[in-house]
Amino acid sequence: MRWGVQDVSIMFGGRPALSDVTLGLNPGHIAVVVGGDGAGKTTLCRTIVGLEQITEGEVSRPDRTSFQPESSGVWSDLTTLENLEFVARGYDLDASHARDRIEELLDVTELGEARHRLGRQLSGGMRQKLGVAMAVLSEPELLVLDEPTTGLDPVSRLELWSFITRSAREGRAVLVSSTYIDEAVRGDTVLALEGGTVLASGEISDVLAGMPGRLFVSEHKQGASSWRRGQSWRAWSGDGSPIPGAREIAPDLSDVVTVAALAGEQS
Amino acid sequence: MLAMILKEFRQVRRDRRTLAMLIVMPVVLLLVFGYAASFDVEEIPTVVAGSQAEAVSERLPEVFTVESADSTASRADAENDLITGKAHVAFVVDGQEITALIDGSELFMAQAAVRVITAASDQVPGLSHEVLFNPKLDTSAVLIPGLAGLIIVFVGTLVTSMSVVREREAGTLEQLAVMPFKPKDVFIGKISPYFLIASIDIVLVLLIGTLLFDVPFNGSVLPLSFGAVMFLFVALGAGVLISSVSENQAQAIQLALMTALPQIMLSGIIFPLSSMAPGVRWIGYLLPLTYFNQVAKGAMVRGAGLGDLLIPLGLLTLLGLAIFGLAITRFSRQLRPARARTSA
Numbered sequence: 001m002r003w004g005v006q007d008v009s010i011m012f013g014g015r016p017a018l019s020d021v022t023l024g025l026n027p028g029h030i031a032v033v034v035g036g037d038g039a040g041k042t043t044l045c046r047t048i049v050g051l052e053q054i055t056e057g058e059v060s061r062p063d064r065t066s067f068q069p070e071s072s073g074v075w076s077d078l079t080t081l082e083n084l085e086f087v088a089r090g091y092d093l094d095a096s097h098a099r100d101r102i103e104e105l106l107d108v109t110e111l112g113e114a115r116h117r118l119g120r121q122l123s124g125g126m127r128q129k130l131g132v133a134m135a136v137l138s139e140p141e142l143l144v145l146d147e148p149t150t151g152l153d154p155v156s157r158l159e160l161w162s163f164i165t166r167s168a169r170e171g172r173a174v175l176v177s178s179t180y181i182d183e184a185v186r187g188d189t190v191l192a193l194e195g196g197t198v199l200a201s202g203e204i205s206d207v208l209a210g211m212p213g214r215l216f217v218s219e220h221k222q223g224a225s226s227w228r229r230g231q232s233w234r235a236w237s238g239d240g241s242p243i244p245g246a247r248e249i250a251p252d253l254s255d256v257v258t259v260a261a262l263a264g265e266q267s
Numbered sequence: 268m269l270a271m272i273l274k275e276f277r278q279v280r281r282d283r284r285t286l287a288m289l290i291v292m293p294v295v296l297l298l299v300f301g302y303a304a305s306f307d308v309e310e311i312p313t314v315v316a317g318s319q320a321e322a323v324s325e326r327l328p329e330v331f332t333v334e335s336a337d338s339t340a341s342r343a344d345a346e347n348d349l350i351t352g353k354a355h356v357a358f359v360v361d362g363q364e365i366t367a368l369i370d371g372s373e374l375f376m377a378q379a380a381v382r383v384i385t386a387a388s389d390q391v392p393g394l395s396h397e398v399l400f401n402p403k404l405d406t407s408a409v410l411i412p413g414l415a416g417l418i419i420v421f422v423g424t425l426v427t428s429m430s431v432v433r434e435r436e437a438g439t440l441e442q443l444a445v446m447p448f449k450p451k452d453v454f455i456g457k458i459s460p461y462f463l464i465a466s467i468d469i470v471l472v473l474l475i476g477t478l479l480f481d482v483p484f485n486g487s488v489l490p491l492s493f494g495a496v497m498f499l500f501v502a503l504g505a506g507v508l509i510s511s512v513s514e515n516q517a518q519a520i521q522l523a524l525m526t527a528l529p530q531i532m533l534s535g536i537i538f539p540l541s542s543m544a545p546g547v548r549w550i551g552y553l554l555p556l557t558y559f560n561q562v563a564k565g566a567m568v569r570g571a572g573l574g575d576l577l578i579p580l581g582l583l584t585l586l587g588l589a590i591f592g593l594a595i596t597r598f599s600r601q602l603r604p605a606r607a608r609t610s611a
Binding site: 046049050051065066070071073076087090091092134 | 441442
């Protein structure tokens with residue numbers, strides 16, 4: 001891997017916040033960290049950008065690393081344009097290059113009409129897009145985005161992901177954390193966390209193929225290792241034996257993460 | 268309703284800092300301010316100058332604590348002792364005439380001295396008194412220089428601490444931490460507007476005090492400006508320090524008020540330091556506003572110059588360096604806790 005964390009552990013007040021986490025970040029690739037509240041996503045993002053002290057392991061990042069915090073990182077009492085101009089000055093960008101880059105980003109994010117609107121007057125989706133635009137403005141080698149899509153409507157999420165994908169296509173390594181498991185498929189690699197420990201990690205196809213046991217779908221609950229999804233029930237057979245009355249299906253990422261959590265509880 | 272009451276009690280119980288403030292602080296404040304709140308003047312630092320200085324000094328009422336009795340000293344020397352703050356009353360003996368020069372910048376001491384001397388003048392022929400610097404003993408002339416300091420405390424400490432905490436609450440401090448700013452750049456950038464606003468406030472307060480309330484400006488701008496800048500560093504540094512131990516703006520306000528209150532009560536602006544019980548007086552000597560008040564009153568009312576105010580200016584500078592240095596160190600550590608542990 002080019003950058004990332006290797007066997008990193010962090011303790012907060014005697015409790016592990018991250019345990020033995022490894023994640024590679026490579027140019028042109030998107031890594032998605034998924035997990036619920038308290039899974040350790042924000043801690044991992046903050047660790048990679050140097051905002052947390054690690055207890056064990058190694059962290060590496062390029063000098064040109066940008067970060068969008070969970071809160072969007074937008075200054076609410078500056079306008080869209082002022083936010084971008086401040087970041088450009090902070091990174092000491094050449095004035096004419098900065099102007100062109102800001103116009104380009106305002107165009108891509110469709111924030112041009114809101115250029116003179118204060119940060120606090122932007123909608124959630126616009127604020128997050130501005131946050132990502134601020135993070136990519138300096139053309140970083142590594143872009144770390146902490147839950148940029150949380151709380152956004154589906155259309156805003158799509159627009160934001162399109163912008164993030166474009167950033168990766170420009171050759172930068174991108175790390176995105178999300179509470180939405182379905183967003184992991186938009187990345188090249190996924191890391192699923194729970195309580196600071198890794199449930200699953202790797203390329204999406206490998207993670208799907210690597211699920212232990214077999215997965216079934218049924219009309220009814222099938223023992224302890226089953227969970228409801230939509231109108232039906234998923235049932236996991238850890239030893240691979242068939243489940244009567246249930247039909248085997250190929251797991252998706254949500255299933256694999258749930259199975260990893262179940263397997264962890266049972267071991 | 269019972270559910271609501273129970274909920275509130277639970278919330279109050281869990282907000283330990285507020286609870287401590289609500290229960291412990293009133294007791295502490297009452298004890299501290301109870302011993303501090305006194306206008307009674309029991310000691311007035313005094314010098315005696317001129318012929319028979321020693322003989323006169325032995326006959327002075329007990330309230331005058333004689334710092335020196337010099338038969339070779341002149342009236343000019345005695346006035347200088349008042350300007351430098353060495354003494355607040357100077358008896359100048361010239362043959363049968365004894366003139367008590369009273370420092371009008373120390374209101375309560377001056378009032379007490381006038382009372383005692385007026386009462387004694389019936390028994391001591393030739394005794395007269397003269398109030399210098401603030402002849403009418405105007406309260407505003409004595410209070411306004413100190414009030415300028417109080418305004419710096421509020422703007423500098425309260426507003427700065429809230430501003431830094433607001434940045435942290437909004438998550439934008441993390442953004443700054445990752446940008447290629449040095450911690451000192453962020454620190455200086457954060458406090459710069461408040462430095463300017465507080466500076467404008469001081470100028471406004473002192474201008475209004477001079478023009479509207481006839482506060483005299485007998486001295487030079489230099490010691491006052493130097494003292495004000497040093498005091499600003501203290502106040503802004505304290506604001507950043509408070510922000511570093513506050514999780515939210517409400518906590519920052521609480522802490523800022525807790526640092527402002529003792530400065531109001533114990534810095535000598537309202538109650539004379541010499542009237543306070545020794546058990547609380549030492550707190551006053553640890554407070555930066557005490558020294559700013561001495562500098563401002565000295566420069567404005569008594570016409571003291573830079574050389575006359577070296578001690579309070581020196582102490583203010585030391586406090587400024589200590590508090591500002593501590594604030595920069597803590598702020599830097601909080602801004603980039605892990606920089607040293609990672610590699611590119």
